[in-house]
Amino acid sequence: QVQLRESGPGLVQPSETLSLTCTVSGGSISISYWSWIRQPPGKGLEWIGYISYSGSANYNPSLRSRVTISFDTPKNHFFLRLSSVTASETAVYYCARHKGYGQTTDSFDIWGQGAMVTVS
Amino acid sequence: SNELTQPPSVSVSPGQTASISCSGDMLGKNYASWYRQKPGQSPLLLIYQDSKRPSGIPERFSGSNSGDKATLTISGTQTLDEGDYYCQAWDNNVVLFGGGTKLTVL
Numbered sequence: 546q547v548q549l550r551e552s553g554p555g556l557v558q559p560s561e562t563l564s565l566t567c568t569v570s571g572g573s574i575s576i577s578y579w580s581w582i583r584q585p586p587g588k589g590l591e592w593i594g595y596i597s598y599s600g601s602a603n604y605n606p607s608l609r610s611r612v613t614i615s616f617d618t619p620k621n622h623f624f625l626r627l628s629s630v631t632a633s634e635t636a637v638y639y640c641a642r643h644k645g646y647g648q649t650t651d652s653f654d655i656w657g658q659g660a661m662v663t664v665s
Numbered sequence: 666s667n668e669l670t671q672p673p674s675v676s677v678s679p680g681q682t683a684s685i686s687c688s689g690d691m692l693g694k695n696y697a698s699w700y701r702q703k704p705g706q707s708p709l710l711l712i713y714q715d716s717k718r719p720s721g722i723p724e725r726f727s728g729s730n731s732g733d734k735a736t737l738t739i740s741g742t743q744t745l746d747e748g749d750y751y752c753q754a755w756d757n758n759v760v761l762f763g764g765g766t767k768l769t770v771l
Contacts, residue, residue, distance in 0.1 A: 580760070589751065589762055589763070589764045589765045590700075590708065590751055590753075590762040590765075591762065592759070592760035592761070592762065595760075603758060603759075605759060605760075606759065639707060639708075644710070644713055644719075649695055649696070649755035649758070650696050650714055650755075651755070651760075652696075652698035652710055652713035652714070652753060653698075653700075653708070653710060653753075654710045654713070654719060656707035656708055656709075657707065658707055659707055
């Protein structure tokens with residue numbers, strides 16, 4: 546069974562770059578699409594972007610200028626980098642697997658446990 | 666507008682039917698999905714492609730989508746169904762989530 550686990554620094558300074566890793570176990574990163582989604586404390590979910598098994602990425606327009614999602618196939622990891630962060634981006638960051646292939650029918654069927662990142 | 670609107674809260678008595686709505690211009694022509702999130706947990710996929718249930722999701726969870734509104738219906742609501750419910754859809758190759766609905770069973 547596929548499982549996801551986020552890891553990375555829990556504290557990032559304002560204006561610095563947030564970097565997180567999602568480790569995929571129980572399945573190959575090369576056959577699915579993968580997204581990052583965040584949730585500020587007490588608030589709703591916001592999609593950040595996805596990467597496909599072929600390496601193409603698509604980002605939320607509101608974050609596009611600051612975000613990069615990439616992967617390391619041999620290690621079965623994918624990554625999030627978000628530059629120039631502000632305190633309002635303090636959130637739990639989730640990685641999630643697409644149930645589908647990057648089409649507008651996709652939903653998210655497997656989620657990591659989430660990584661709390663504080664910008665301060 | 667490219668947003669999904671949900672009621673902030675819904676209350677239901679145990680055993681009754683709960684309905685949670687999600688409104689957005691893109692609905693009806695794009696699929697809706699639904700998730701439940703309990704405190705301290707990750708979201709759980711309940712419904713995808715408007716009305717399909719993933720393996721392990723009870724039959725009392727159902728979904729529909731017509732016009733500009735999607736609806737999640739929970740039949741025979743139980744106290745363990747309490748949590749925050751989010752709808753999700755795509756619009757112009759961007760994923761949108763609704764603001765969430767807190768379901769209280771009392």
